[in-house]
Amino acid sequence: MEGERKTGIEVSIRKRLGAFYLDVEFATEASSLGILGASGSGKSMTLKCIAGIVTPDEGRIAINGRVVYDSKQGINIKPQKRKVGYLFQDYALFPTYNAYHNITAGLRGMSTAQKREKAEGLIKRFHLEGLEKHYPYQLSGGQQQRVALARIIAYEPDVILLDEPFSALDSHLRLQMQQEVQALLPIFDTAIMVTHNQEEAHKLCSALYVIDGGRIEVLEKRDVE
Numbered sequence: 143m144e145g146e147r148k149t150g151i152e153v154s155i156r157k158r159l160g161a162f163y164l165d166v167e168f169a170t171e172a173s174s175l176g177i178l179g180a181s182g183s184g185k186s187m188t189l190k191c192i193a194g195i196v197t198p199d200e201g202r203i204a205i206n207g208r209v210v211y212d213s214k215q216g217i218n219i220k221p222q223k224r225k226v227g228y229l230f231q232d233y234a235l236f237p238t239y240n241a242y243h244n245i246t247a248g249l250r251g252m253s254t255a256q257k258r259e260k261a262e263g264l265i266k267r268f269h270l271e272g273l274e275k276h277y278p279y280q281l282s283g284g285q286q287q288r289v290a291l292a293r294i295i296a297y298e299p300d301v302i303l304l305d306e307p308f309s310a311l312d313s314h315l316r317l318q319m320q321q322e323v324q325a326l327l328p329i330f331d332t333a334i335m336v337t338h339n340q341e342e343a344h345k346l347c348s349a350l351y352v353i354d355g356g357r358i359e360v361l362e363k364r365d366v367e
Contacts, residue, residue: 149331150169151170151301152169153191153203155188155198157191158199166357173348174349175332176334176335177336179336179354195228198213200213205226225299226300226301226303227301229287229291233278233286234290242275249296270288273289282315283310295326301331303333309339
């Protein structure tokens with residue numbers, strides 16, 4: 143339909159880091175994309191390039207039809223302008239902020255009352271009641287992850303990038319957070335998860351790439367229950 147908003151990710155990038163060379167090219171309209179590979183294969187580097195945290199040596203990245211990086215055209219939109227939420231493997235919470243202030247850290251142009259209303263809704267949604275004044279070192283791994291997810295939702299990005307989101311959790315928490323993340327994915331136009339866990343990738347992703355030695359090797363399209 144004319145005027146309909148385009149969704150999906152287009153990536154064609156190259157980046158050399160010492161002896162490692164990332165040469166990745168893919169395009170997908172899948173709402174949830176998995177990138178599966180071993181440690182050191184280039185998964186996290188690909189996410190960081192999409193988010194704008196790392197700048198490729200050359201190439202092009204488009205998110206939902208909007209070009210955010212193009213080396214030939216001199217386009218390199220800043221990370222905070224890309225409307226991308228990034229869940230880091232270690233969650234990257236601010237250690238000097240409590241849970242409440244971590245959740246509201248990225249909110250701009252809102253009154254204190256508006257921030258409080260949004261934060262309180264997310265605190266309830268992620269079952270963080272009573273933990274608002276706790277600092278990251280006082281929170282369990284699962285609690286830290288829920289705070290990090292709440293911070294991303296508060297920012298209202300179009301795309302969410304998940305970097306090994308369950309690797310630091312024990313088996314019980316891993317299953318619980320998989321269910322939580324699965325429920326969240328429809329909120330976003332596009333979600334990309336990198337993992338070395340094939341079971342997680344198949345459970346959460348409607349399309350799956352396999353990356354090895356900095357190159358995309360396989361694409362598998364599938365239905366997610």
